[in-house]
Amino acid sequence: MNILVCAKQVPSSGEVRLDPDTGTIIRDGCEAVINPFDSHALEAALCLRERLGGTVSVLSMGIPACADMLRDCVARGADQTLLLTDRAFAGADTLATSYALSLGVSALGGFDLILCGRMAVDGDTAQIGPELSERLGIPCVCDVFAIEPQQDALVVRHETDEGTEQVRVPLPALLTVTRELGVPRMPSIDGVARSLRHDVRTLSCAEAGADPEKCGLSGSPTQVLSTAAPQGRGRAQTLADAGQLCTLLREVLE
Amino acid sequence: METAFFVRYTERKKQKAGCLLQDRLFLPLDGQYAQYLRDESRTTGKAETISFPRTEQQVRRVLLGTQGPVTVQGARTGLAAAAVPQGGHILNLSQMDRVTALREENGRFFVTVQPGVVLMRLRRMLHTREFDTRGWDEPSLAALRSLKAAGEQFFPTDPTETTATLGGMAACNASGARSFRYGAMRRHVTALRAVLPDGRVLSLRRGQCMAQGLSLRLVCEDGSEVYVSLPDYRMPRAKNASGYFIAPDMDALDLLIGSDGTLAVITELTLALLPQPPVLWGALLFVPDEHSAVRLSESIRREVSCTAALEYFDRGALRILSRSRARGGVFASLPDPQALGSTAVYAELHCREAAEAQAALLRLGELQRAAGGDSARSLVARTETDRETLTFFRHAVPECVNSLIDERRARFPSLSKRGSDMSVPDGALSEMMDIYLRTLREQGFEYAVWGHIGDNHLHVNILPRDMQEHARASQLFAQWAHEVTRLGGAVSAEHGVGKLKAPFLEIMVGRGTLRGMLRVKQAFDPHLRLGCGNLFGNAKELL
Numbered sequence: 141m142n143i144l145v146c147a148k149q150v151p152s153s154g155e156v157r158l159d160p161d162t163g164t165i166i167r168d169g170c171e172a173v174i175n176p177f178d179s180h181a182l183e184a185a186l187c188l189r190e191r192l193g194g195t196v197s198v199l200s201m202g203i204p205a206c207a208d209m210l211r212d213c214v215a216r217g218a219d220q221t222l223l224l225t226d227r228a229f230a231g232a233d234t235l236a237t238s239y240a241l242s243l244g245v246s247a248l249g250g251f252d253l254i255l256c257g258r259m260a261v262d263g264d265t266a267q268i269g270p271e272l273s274e275r276l277g278i279p280c281v282c283d284v285f286a287i288e289p290q291q292d293a294l295v296v297r298h299e300t301d302e303g304t305e306q307v308r309v310p311l312p313a314l315l316t317v318t319r320e321l322g323v324p325r326m327p328s329i330d331g332v333a334r335s336l337r338h339d340v341r342t343l344s345c346a347e348a349g350a351d352p353e354k355c356g357l358s359g360s361p362t363q364v365l366s367t368a369a370p371q372g373r374g375r376a377q378t379l380a381d382a383g384q385l386c387t388l389l390r391e392v393l394e
Numbered sequence: 395m396e397t398a399f400f401v402r403y404t405e406r407k408k409q410k411a412g413c414l415l416q417d418r419l420f421l422p423l424d425g426q427y428a429q430y431l432r433d434e435s436r437t438t439g440k441a442e443t444i445s446f447p448r449t450e451q452q453v454r455r456v457l458l459g460t461q462g463p464v465t466v467q468g469a470r471t472g473l474a475a476a477a478v479p480q481g482g483h484i485l486n487l488s489q490m491d492r493v494t495a496l497r498e499e500n501g502r503f504f505v506t507v508q509p510g511v512v513l514m515r516l517r518r519m520l521h522t523r524e525f526d527t528r529g530w531d532e533p534s535l536a537a538l539r540s541l542k543a544a545g546e547q548f549f550p551t552d553p554t555e556t557t558a559t560l561g562g563m564a565a566c567n568a569s570g571a572r573s574f575r576y577g578a579m580r581r582h583v584t585a586l587r588a589v590l591p592d593g594r595v596l597s598l599r600r601g602q603c604m605a606q607g608l609s610l611r612l613v614c615e616d617g618s619e620v621y622v623s624l625p626d627y628r629m630p631r632a633k634n635a636s637g638y639f640i641a642p643d644m645d646a647l648d649l650l651i652g653s654d655g656t657l658a659v660i661t662e663l664t665l666a667l668l669p670q671p672p673v674l675w676g677a678l679l680f681v682p683d684e685h686s687a688v689r690l691s692e693s694i695r696r697e698v699s700c701t702a703a704l705e706y707f708d709r710g711a712l713r714i715l716s717r718s719r720a721r722g723g724v725f726a727s728l729p730d731p732q733a734l735g736s737t738a739v740y741a742e743l744h745c746r747e748a749a750e751a752q753a754a755l756l757r758l759g760e761l762q763r764a765a766g767g768d769s770a771r772s773l774v775a776r777t778e779t780d781r782e783t784l785t786f787f788r789h790a791v792p793e794c795v796n797s798l799i800d801e802r803r804a805r806f807p808s809l810s811k812r813g814s815d816m817s818v819p820d821g822a823l824s825e826m827m828d829i830y831l832r833t834l835r836e837q838g839f840e841y842a843v844w845g846h847i848g849d850n851h852l853h854v855n856i857l858p859r860d861m862q863e864h865a866r867a868s869q870l871f872a873q874w875a876h877e878v879t880r881l882g883g884a885v886s887a888e889h890g891v892g893k894l895k896a897p898f899l900e901i902m903v904g905r906g907t908l909r910g911m912l913r914v915k916q917a918f919d920p921h922l923r924l925g926c927g928n929l930f931g932n933a934k935e936l937l
Binding site for chain 1 (some may be wrong): 426429437469488489492512531558677679727729752755756758759762769770771772773774775776777778779780784
């Protein structure tokens with residue numbers, strides 16, 4: 141089974157900061173990591189490859205530094221990678237992103253299965269998977285937490301608003317997955333060595349054959365009018381024992 | 395009626411402990427304070443009263459207000475029972491928990507803390523750079539502004555138990571995995587204040603009070619002097635937390651650090667911080683057996699200079715972790731070690747840049763293969779998530795072993811794990827490993843070994859299945875103490891001697907030196923009131 145994983149680079153979740161002027165996420169100076177839900181998609185793909193054979197490819201769109209994230213996917217076991225990187229892709233909403241990703245899928249060739257994380261932890265839209273499947277004309281199941289392969293199909297279980305549901309999905313298909321599909325495996329030294337030798341293939345807007353009007357800001361009908369950081373709810377303090385608690389309560393009451 | 399009874403009860407307790415009856419600092423040691431009779435060594439003692447001073451002045455009041463034994467406590471996370479009282483009064487410092495000052499000198503930062511500050515809290519404050527600055531002077535506030543502008547700083551001493559207090563860590567000269575690179579607690583203490591049992595206060599700054607040969611003269615804040623004649627004794631050339639630090643021309647500060655609460659009560663510590671290394675990677679390397687692990691660690695020590703920690707896990711430890719993992723729960727998310735190999739060495743790399751770490755990592759792979767391992771059988775942590783997984787893995791090993799012992803305690807309530815803390819000099823670990831394995835197998839013990847292989851310092855844990863094995867384990871530890879001494883090592887490398895390892899200290903240093911150490915104690919504590927039972931067992935028998 142040939143599987144494609146879509147992965148997004150996001151700021152490490154403990155360090156998300158908003159630019160007070162623009163209201164956008166400050167990405168400079170933050171540790172960049174693979175979107176955690178996408179890492180579960182990668183683990184699910186690697187597990188399926190172990191059972192069924194085939195390949196695992198990883199596709200991303202972002203700045204050139206995203207190549208490090210893709211190399212890390214190779215260190216963990218991925219076979220090939222593709223990075224869509226071009227200023228023309230910048231500022232994309234989910235519609236423009238799914239358009240670019242669909243071109244990346246075409247450039248990589250056909251796949252039996254595409255796996256995406258259920259959502260990205262920075263944007264929280266959960267729209268890329270369904271939009272990409274729509275563009276590719278393949279079925280999509282969201283929030284999948286169990287996958288059982290069958291002949292030319294998968295039986296998957298997924299979360300719904302009412303509970304859980306089991307469905308049979310013909311292949312090719314796209315699934316968005318949850319954390320239950322597994323903690324991403326750690327790389328080995330051999331894996332890291334392999335990733336250091338790996339060339340991340342990149343495609344610009346023109347190389348991908350994209351219509352610039354459908355990419356990046358120009359291709360994004362979504363307009364963010366404003367964003368605001370939520371108000372903190374005060375800080376919790378951990379106390380060593382009841383004695384400290386009494387002292388603190390006394391201070392508060394006084 | 396009840397109040398009158400309580401007053402009489404309190405007075406009786408205070409009288410027994412020799413405390414000032416009217417002083418409200420002294421609390422009777424009744425049921426609500428029973429936890430303070432125990433520590434993490436799972437040993438229980440006895441005491442009549444307890445106090446929780448918040449200031450140095452209150453520590454003085456406690457020491458001046460008692461006549462009998464005083465046992466100093468921090469968070470009671472010690473494994474050698476140093477904080478377990480043997481009667482008298484418990485001086486618990488956990489409420490002296492403020493960071494009182496910060497300084498910047500030549501781009502380096504120094505933080506001054508009360509002894510009850512918990513390591514985990516200090517780490518959090520340094521990470522977030524948020525401190526409770528009430529009462530701070532202007533230079534401290536200026537240093538905080540510099541700290542916020544500087545790269546992240548850290549305090550390198552990293553015992554497994556992060557709820558330990560810094561005072562406790564200084565008292566036993568604690569260390570941890572990263573001591574391989576950064577040394578033990580002692581190296582990072584630049585100043586301290588301490589109160590002597592008679593209430594006098596010592597303020598020591600590194601480099602300012604040095605011994606002349608083996609004679610040491612300390613000047614107290616009131617101008618009085620303490621003369622110490624140090625025994626003529628050469629400390630082992632191995633990682634060491636056994637007895638007093640003694641060396642010709644030594645710094646007086648070093649005598650107080652690692653003194654196991656027997657000389658004076660530490661009331662303030664100034665600690666040097668280090669810049670956080672920009673690149674921090676970890677790798678768990680699996681090898682076929684114990685001796686391959688020794689070979690691998692020796693070659694890493696020689697060849698990979700950016701190694702900050704070098705740790706060991708034997709097949710017993712990995713088997714127990716694997717079993718706990720298979721049962722589900724919190725350990726289920728960990729990688730299965732038994733799928734990767736039987737014995738493992740963990741190496742942590744602290745580097746200036748990723749290219750240096752990459753080269754070091756690839757070299758680790760070569761050395762793993764040279765030691766008989768397969769570099770495909772390794773786990774590499776380069777991201778925060780993976781680092782957390784490996785940290786959890788390392789800390790899960792002792793936790794799983796403790797759970798196993800807890801299960802056995804259902805049948806044998808007095809049963810406990812017996813863990814060694816001995817180190818040997820470079821080049822002697824292979825021989826000591828042979829001794830450990832041969833004696834453990836001869837006696838049919840179940841065991842798990844882990845620890846700081848880079849420092850030739852392993853925690854050999856005997857897991858007794860009944861009380862008979864529990865007793866036999868003690869005899870084997872005494873045998874190891876003799877072997878370690880023969881090899882020039884130390885009977886305690888990081889936990890301190892406390893009460894549990896006092897018999898081994900005598901094996902290591904001999905009765906004459908032990909008497910010499912006791913004379914050092916008498917210079918500070920003539921009535922032998924502080925930390926009774928620590929280091930010397932029954933000190934009066936030694937006199």
